Amino acid sequence: METDQRFFQFLNKFVSLxxxxxxQFIKPIxxxxxxxxxxxxxxxxxxxxxxxFIISGLVxxxxxxxxxxxxTQISYEGHIIHSQESYHSQQPSEYFIETIExxxxxxxxxxxxxxxxxxxxxxxxxxxxxxxxxxxxKDHWQMQMIKHSPRERFINFVKRNPELVQRVPQKFLxxxxxxxxxxxxxxxxxxxxxxxx
Numbered sequence: 001m002e003t004d005q006r007f008f009q010f011l012n013k014f015v016s017l018x019x020x021x022x023x024q025f026i027k028p029i030x031x032x033x034x035x036x037x038x039x040x041x042x043x044x045x046x047x048x049x050x051x052x053f054i055i056s057g058l059v060x061x062x063x064x065x066x067x068x069x070x071x072t073q074i075s076y077e078g079h080i081i082h083s084q085e086s087y088h089s090q091q092p093s094e095y096f097i098e099t100i101e102x103x104x105x106x107x108x109x110x111x112x113x114x115x116x117x118x119x120x121x122x123x124x125x126x127x128x129x130x131x132x133x134x135x136x137x138k139d140h141w142q143m144q145m146i147k148h149s150p151r152e153r154f155i156n157f158v159k160r161n162p163e164l165v166q167r168v169p170q171k172f173l174x175x176x177x178x179x180x181x182x183x184x185x186x187x188x189x190x191x192x193x194x195x196x197x
Contacts, residue, residue, distance in 0.1 A: 004030075007053050007106045010078060014129035015122060025123050029112035033105045041105075042097040048086035050107035054079050057103025058167055061095050062175070071175040074100070074168055080134060088131075100168060150179045154187040 007030065008022050017026075031050075035041060035057070042048055044063065052059075059081050061073040072095070075081045086093035087110060117124040144153060157177055158165055165173065165188075174184035 006055055006078070010053060011126060011130075014133070015126040017122075017126070021122070025116050025120055026108075029108050029116060031107045031109070033107050035099045035103045035105070037099055037102050039099045039103075040096060041099065042083055042086075042093055042095065044094055044096050045092050046086075047090055048083040048093050049109050050105075051080060051082045051087055051110075051113065052097075053106040054081060055104040055106055057105075058100040059097060059103055059105075060100055060168075060172060061097050063095050069096075069175065071172050074164065074172060074176055076164065076167070080130070084134065084138075100172070145178060150177070150183055151187060153177045154179060154184065 004022075004027065007026070008017065008019070011017050011022070011026065032055075033050075033052075041052070041059070054075055054077050056077055058074070058076050060071050060075075061081060061083065062069045062071045064070070073081060081097060083093035083095045083097065085091070086095070090110060113127065117127055144156065148156065154177060157173070170184060170188070171181055174181045177184070179187070
């Protein structure tokens with residue numbers, strides 16, 4: 001029930017959804033999926049079958065360049081994660097999606113959500129708002145990466161996501177922020193020194 005409520009509250013940010021509408025349209029198509037730590041949810045080359053809402057846990061999205069893993073998204077409770085291009089085009093993904101902590105997802109398949117869109121204009125509008133929001137967040141993130149220096153990126157990220165600095169391995173955060181691991185360590189050390197003063 002708590003799982004339903006979290007997802008219900010998330011959807012209500014985008015449209016005013018009654019409990020009856022949620023029970024009629026959304027609840028029947030939600031699959032609750034549980035994963036251990038370091039579980040691969042999606043591999044590069046597979047087609048993304050689900051859009052995933054994180055009920056609990058921590059998940060990263062990355063691609064491989066030579067032997068290096070480049071993180072492009074790290075998300076936690078209350079957020080959506082999936083291989084967007086693959087999901088919406090139903091073509092193979094270039095990304096891997098993997099858990100960092102034990103994770104519970106509320107997942108909806110591409111086929112099921114399309115049927116719901118066909119059945120209800122309101123559900124279709126909700127889906128459009130969720131996709132638009134995800135695009136805005138992604139665009140804003142890309143602009144931060146271009147516009148700001150590594151130090152500014154680090155400070156902005158720590159201010160907005162203090163909890164993630166504690167929960168996520170440093171090498172993943174350095175990759176996400178496009179900062180060399182040794183530079184990230186130096187910034188973190190300076191931050192600790194500053195907080196002691």
